[in-house]
Amino acid sequence: MQKFILATSILGIIISSCGQNKVETMVARAYYDSINYQITSNKQLQQSLIDKATEVILAIKNDNSAKIDTKALRALLDSAKASNILRQRNIKNITEVDVNLNLKGKALDYVRLFTSFYDNEFKDLINLLDQEQEDKFTKASSLILPKLNLIKEKEIALKTAQEAFNAKYPLDADGNLRTKPDYEYQKLSDLKFRQADIKEGEEIKLLSFSGGKDCDDETIYFKQFIGIVKSTGDTIRILAACQLYDMDKPKRTCYFQNEISGISQNISDKKKLVAFNKHQAILEKKDFKTVIGFLRFKED
Secondary structure, eight states, rough: OOOOOOOOOTTGGOOOGGHHHHHHHHHHHHHHHHHHHHHHTTHHHHHHHHHHEEEEEHHHHHHHOOOHHHHHHHHHHHHHHHHHHHHHHHHHHOOOTTTTOOOOHHHHHHHHHHHHHHTTTTHHHHHHTOOOOOOOHHHHHHHHHHHHHHHHHHHHHHHHHHHHHHHHBBBOOTTTTTOOOOOOEEEEOOEEEOOOOOOOOOEEEEEOOOOOOOSSSSSEEEEEEEEETTOOOOOOEEEEEEEEOOSSSSEEEEEEESOOOOSSSSTTTTTEEEEEEEEGGHHHHHEEEEEEEEEOOOOO
């Protein structure tokens, strides 16, 4: 007998999955915007510094003794460095919302590399320009270019993390939150499960509802309800064909019925698919005993 051992915090969270996904997505997008603001707010200044370094290297390539305004370079460096220190501190203070994607970590890697660049390579470049040395171009290039290549690598890693974040917490074409659950469907005939032993009228406390497509002329969609049987404490999965459930007013108390209600009894000639909500894999992928039936609801 499989007793209920899941964390109690799941109750009341997954049952409101559509609303919860929306809240999670809103929090995630606010987090993303905070990170992105810190990255972009300093970008113009850091790009000016990189452009200036490139300009200087090209100048000494053509003329080793070219006069470079290192005072202006130092002023630009000081501004970029101060701004970068501030954004690094601000990013560190942002609360992470998805450790698996590690967007904050990738952003900090990128920003910290600029801190290192300003403290070391760019500072050394200015000192080199102030000195009378032969072949400044080769020395400056070997000093600056490897770090710029490394910065490019970190920038690509950051962009990859941003793309993964946008894929997981997407916006639609109008910039609005796309909060519809991410579904996959499996043929009922391919679903391997252990049969649950449950009596007609048994009271069940619901933990989750998968949602999924509504039935049509060709396909019967079995939606998943997962709940606790009150009399035994067992956690079971109920596959309910075409059943509707009001997510705006979720009810957690229901009663099991054996019959398939609300659809034609003759469904042998139709495709039968079971909905899996990827956002609820924590429950829906577990090996709960399963029964096919229907649920009758009452107010909590």
